[in-house]
Amino acid sequence: MLEIIIILVGGLLLGGLYALVGFxxxxxxxxxxxxxxxxGDFAILAGYLGLTFTTLFKLDPLVDMAxxxxxxxxxxxxxxxxxxxxxxxxxxxxxxxxxxxxxxxxENLLLLFYTPNAKSLTPRYMLGGINxxxxxxxxxxxxxxxxxxxxxxxxxxxxxxxxxGKAMRAVPVDLxxxxxxGIKPEVIxxxxxxxxxxxxxxxxxxxxxxxxxxxxxxxxxxxxxxxVVLIGGLGNFxxxxxxxxxxxEAIALGGYFFGATYxxxxxxxxxxxxxxxxxxxS
Numbered sequence: 263m264l265e266i267i268i269i270l271v272g273g274l275l276l277g278g279l280y281a282l283v284g285f286x287x288x289x290x291x292x293x294x295x296x297x298x299x300x301x302g303d304f305a306i307l308a309g310y311l312g313l314t315f316t317t318l319f320k321l322d323p324l325v326d327m328a329x330x331x332x333x334x335x336x337x338x339x340x341x342x343x344x345x346x347x348x349x350x351x352x353x354x355x356x357x358x359x360x361x362x363x364x365x366x367x368x369e370n371l372l373l374l375f376y377t378p379n380a381k382s383l384t385p386r387y388m389l390g391g392i393n394x395x396x397x398x399x400x401x402x403x404x405x406x407x408x409x410x411x412x413x414x415x416x417x418x419x420x421x422x423x424x425x426x427g428k429a430m431r432a433v434p435v436d437l438x439x440x441x442x443x444g445i446k447p448e449v450i451x452x453x454x455x456x457x458x459x460x461x462x463x464x465x466x467x468x469x470x471x472x473x474x475x476x477x478x479x480x481x482x483x484x485x486x487x488x489x490v491v492l493i494g495g496l497g498n499f500x501x502x503x504x505x506x507x508x509x510x511e512a513i514a515l516g517g518y519f520f521g522a523t524y525x526x527x528x529x530x531x532x533x534x535x536x537x538x539x540x541x542x543x544s
Contacts, residue, residue: 275510276514282409285413285490285499285502286465287458293450293451297354301462302486304462308331309467313376323385327467331464335460339455368480373478379476380475482526485529509532513529516528516529
């Protein structure tokens, strides 16, 4: 029983991290109705940017967030403003094709500059853990979970209290009405992508402290993010968090009962079941 409790606690902490990965995708799907196929690759790109700053300036990975997240925000805003806003006029299918090409480009650039070797952002102090009531807890997962909670709280207040946040919630509900009250969708879309990339930047650093990563591991995180969004619902803060917990627990329990080889299989099975159930009830 104690072993199961340990696994469940680990899955809970891991789920917070996956929820943070999924939130960026939830924003783009919820606000703009677009599928960013390069979402996972941007998370890995953030990890490599963090690795660069850590290597060059000997910075702690958590300090890297203060540099990488704003860079990702600017990158997302520029991509949306000068590329995706124009492509959106040609249809959503063109956006999927463009972001797929972007995904391939990012992977190949990372292979070129960083080699295909495994990388990690885990500092020494995160290799250990703490003991709470006889339950060992990974320090890296605990720190990631705390950062995920803080990020969710800040973004929840942003969407509820600020003008831009309210505009982002209004645009997908009624685009024409939003235009009538002076909201410019193109501007809102740019900020939405920037915020999605900002969160993805944080998630990418945290992923690098918990797991090793390669230039081609982005698609795996994209699928996990899809699972989080499918379970939680588009733009739903609390639903996204619950979706992340579900994915985290599935991976943890699947690894415990059937081995690490089958962890992701249970993640994919949950996604498949949710898609089938929602299709039948719609």
